Amino acid sequence: MDQMFVNIKAALVGLSDKVFPDWVGVLVSIAVSIVAIALLGPLIMMYLTLIERKVVARMQNRIGPNRVGKYGLLQPLADGVKMLIKEDIVPRNADKVLHLLAPILIVAPALLVFAVLPFGRNMTAVDLNVGILFFAAISSIGTIGIFMAAWGSNNKFSVLGGMRSVAQMISYEIPMVMSVVPVLLAVGSLSTNAIVEAQADWHWFVFTPWGFLGCVIFFLCGVAECNRSPFDLAEAESEIIAGFHTEYSGMKFALFYMAEFMSAFTISGMTTTLFLGGWQGPLLPSWLWFFLKTYGLIFIMLWFRATLPRLRVDQLMALAWKFLLPLSLVNIVATCIWHFLSDEAFFTPAAFLVPLALLVFSYWGLMKLNQPYMPEKRVYPLVD
Amino acid sequence: MPQLEFLIKCGVYGLMGLGIIAAVGAVLLPNLFHAGLALAFVLVTIAGIFMSVGAEFLGMVQILLYVGGVMTLIIYTIMLTGRLGAKDVRAQNRQGIFAAIAAGFFVCWIGPLILKTGAWPQRESDSAPPLLSVEDLGMSLMTEYVFPFEVLGVLLFAVLIGAIVIARQDRPS
Amino acid sequence: MIIPLEHVLLFSLILFAIGMVGVLTRRNAIGILISIELLLNAVNVNLVCFSRVSEDPMAGQMFAFFVIALAAAAAAVGLAIVVAIYRTRNTVQTDEIQLLKW
């Protein structure tokens, strides 16, 4: 059961080996992985939309889509069909090439990241030894896609949204990468498989002080990276219509949507991988553990969306530069302290408490330093 | 597996070709935004070439820093400095012909020189390439190359401050 | 090496020449900066490829790494200067920025 998908793939490769020369087997192996991911991505996206609508609806004390299929399970298919047959509009003064290229350039990195996600034991499509770096690098390409979409649409709201989005993404990328560094220090490898394997026997990093903090920072930055609420300034409909994808409709719009949901999934999956032990877990198959943890995090994202108001631009930037970045830097130091105090054991009281104290103190200090300016209570002498 | 090797060779040559085409675009495209995107494409192809020669880490750094960082900065600046759609503004100055002659001469002279030189150190591709792990890179960065590394750190710090100071809007006094 | 070193060198040579032409002919300061990145990348390709065949594989990659970092620094400062010039002179065309002429 645990190795179900691995066995299927091995069977397919073995089948091709019997018929074709050996080099075709390699290609088949690659193709199987690609096809699996290429199918998995849209599938995840489709049902994420349904889950989001359902969850948010429940949180808002309503039911959500329930007309198409049992419990509305076919709703995503209906939406997909609607998107496909919608008119494809290109604004007259748009930079047409960029306008058409942008959705693809945004989806491609989102899909590429799936390659390094360890869905289960032996279920990493490409076990790169620079996996985490790959993740960071590929997800940063998305900014250029957003630029292209914003600029190609020739719409001032698009440009505004694009500028906002890019400013936000390059700002949050830094604390995000910094919050990964402690994990790399602890594991000593950039490979995602190695990271997950280092968290065996319940040694999930989230149970350490630095791991917990890193997890929170990474997840928050991830939410900001994929422009989700409460960091969705780039597409704040009350301010700039829909931001960089204002001018998009039909399937191109669906691609943006797909990229966003796939990013949400990959961020959750990466958080799971880095801090929540990945596919590690008892009894259940490893891939099921991965999906359970990932969807748990996705649920938190939906929860954010349903409950938190949108941030202001300055608050957004202040959070990244004045709070998360310093805290993630302190976190690296805390990890080093933990590393030397713990002496190869996962949990010792000293190794637990000293970094904890450091982090709590830093947290408190940063909160103090970031205390927003509160104006004096104004007195209106002429009123009374 | 020579067939696979052929495929990869084809891929690499293809990347090179695309890279050169994109580079020409980056230099000549009148629209700066397009030029920037072309440059981004060139950088990605170069990252691919890096990975094809076994420098995976460098390839990733190339994408992360160049495509994700420098290119974003450049495109951002293009947007900030305006005149985006001003296509009637000449992109090139008047010395293009001289520059082309000089560069052409340069290529036509060095290129044959490279091809003529037969004594390049060759290492067989299948004979245990000294693949460098990230750990090796990190270790040498902290030992052999620690001085340039530190100097680079200072430089980046100075750049950080300098860029802020230069680009900062003057406070209205 | 999967492909011969000469071919990679040729590639980087052409890239360098194209970048040089860009540096020499672009009117926009940002365009010049883009071309400079091309030059640096051409050099990087050379460094990495030489490191692949050299006895000390570390050196080439290290310097490529430093070059990337320096390029990022140069881009940051260069673009800051461009922005500053744009604010004061409202142009980034190099042939319009000629205070030093005569």
Place this chain on the structure above:
Amino acid sequence: MVTANLAYLIPLFPLLAFVINILFGRYVKDKACWISVGASALSCGIAWPLIVGVIGGTTYHHDFAWLALGGVDLKFGYLLDPLAATLLFVVTLVGTLIQIYAIGYMKGEARFSRFFAYLSLFMFGMLGVVISDNFLLFFMCWEVMGLCSYLLIGFYSEKDSAANACKKAFLTTRVGDVGFLLGILALFTLAGTLSFAELHDAVELNRDSQLMITVTALLLFCGTIGKSAQVPLHVWLPDAMEGPTPVSALIHAATMVAAGVFLVARAYPLIEASAQAAQVIAIVGTVTALTAACVALTATDIKKVLAYSTISQLGYMVAAMGCGAMVAGIFHLMTHAFFKALLFLGAGSVIHGTGTQDLREMGGLFPKMKSTAWTFLIASLAIAGVPPLAGFWSKDEILLAAHQYGNLYYYALSLTAFLTAFYMFRLFVLTFLGKPRNPDIHAHESPKSMTGPLWVLAVGSILVGLPGSFLAHNWFQDFLNRGHEVEHPVNYTVMITSIALGLAGIALAFLLYRGGLGMGEKLARSLAWPHRVSMNKFWIDEAYAAWLVRPWHALARLLFGLDAKVVDGAVNGTGAGTLGGSRVSGWFDKYIIDGTVNFIAAFTQFCSDIFRLFQTGFIQNYLLIVFAAVVFILYFGIR
């Protein structure tokens, strides 16, 4: 006596009050008067035990070396002999009373604290004059008084007349003071000392140089002429009435002008030694007394009448000094201080009550201002020489002395006494009796702080003459003439003549002016020429204007012309010459030196114009050249 050196404190308190009031005037404000009065009262309190001591037969003298001049020390110190004690008594008492009076009189004045500051400074000067033991210190304090007189006459400096009056007073007294200073120098040359105590012996030693003594005495007397307003320098005193009335009372009636007489008394050993000097003094005094009395007959300003009366009485005193009756002069000084201060303060009260100084607008004030009227009457009787009031005894002394000295003086002074009684009662009748001549004036009595001093002075005017009368066996004369036994002849002829003249004057005044101005004017018309003389004050001011001021102006104008034409011309000529020189120099600088420099610059620019063609300003241009050069060099280097 232990308290002896307290004498230094006597002038010190007013000085302190002056400093406080002048520096902190804006803080003390209305309390300035209490500071000044308190200071005067303190001086008074210190002075009187000393006076009692002097009466008891002591002479307080203390000095210290101030300046060492080649073997001769200039000493400063105080001398409290009977003479000084007399004046100390008068000055402290009258000064304090007048300051109390001034509190009421000056109330609401804008420069209240400044006024009292000046009064205190004056008190300092006057007390300094009184207790100083030598001519130099005397002169210094004398000048302080002059300054205060100047400041106080011009107290209402926004009035042109006051400003002119104070200038006139200052300049006129300056004439006398120059003589005084020369006299001091002459005395120092003659006697080698300036001390009062050593003066007598020094004069005795130098009795041979008679001319020098005479000259010295007369020069010193110049000070008196200026300060005590003797002919011909009396013209400033009537004008000085522009100052506030308390000032007129204190400075220009009771104390400062009397200081001139005190000076004569101090210099008396010199005058005793020179008969000529004494004669000059007697003549000056007599002439002053008579002319001033004549002018007082027709004056219509209440204060002017009193001013001329003061001049006249001062002439009396001076004449007494000249006639050899120093004691009588001082006696008259003392009595005069009381009744003249009283008269001035009464006049001030009248002015305060009616708001006018013109006699012709007054009349019938008696029922409205009873205190003022009664005290004024007492003072008038005293000055008119009605026994037993103070004025009678002292005036009788003087007339007696004049009678012994020479008939001419006696007749003149007797006539003056008659005229005095006449004009004083003319003043009294016109002011207080009859019917009100101006219905717009609603007179009222002055406040207690003003009438109080009046009554005190009235009592003084009655009693102060008694110590010198034969009723008291001429105690005062003996006190002043301590050590010399003199007999006191009583000449009833002179006494009765003086009483008769006084009463006659009073009666004539009543007769003429009881019914108002009509009779007086009729008389004036019938005596047109003498009336004009009196009215125009003997044309003395006009004479000064014609014979002194105008030539002086002409000379000044001449000198100004000289300055404008000759001196300025020379300066301007020098300037023009310099200008011309600099033009030449400038031309040289501009065309030769600058030309050289400019030529170098132009040459450089010419060369640069050629070389700058290499600088296109396009960075890419430079880069292209660099690139081409590098390729070129490499090409030849590698091949």
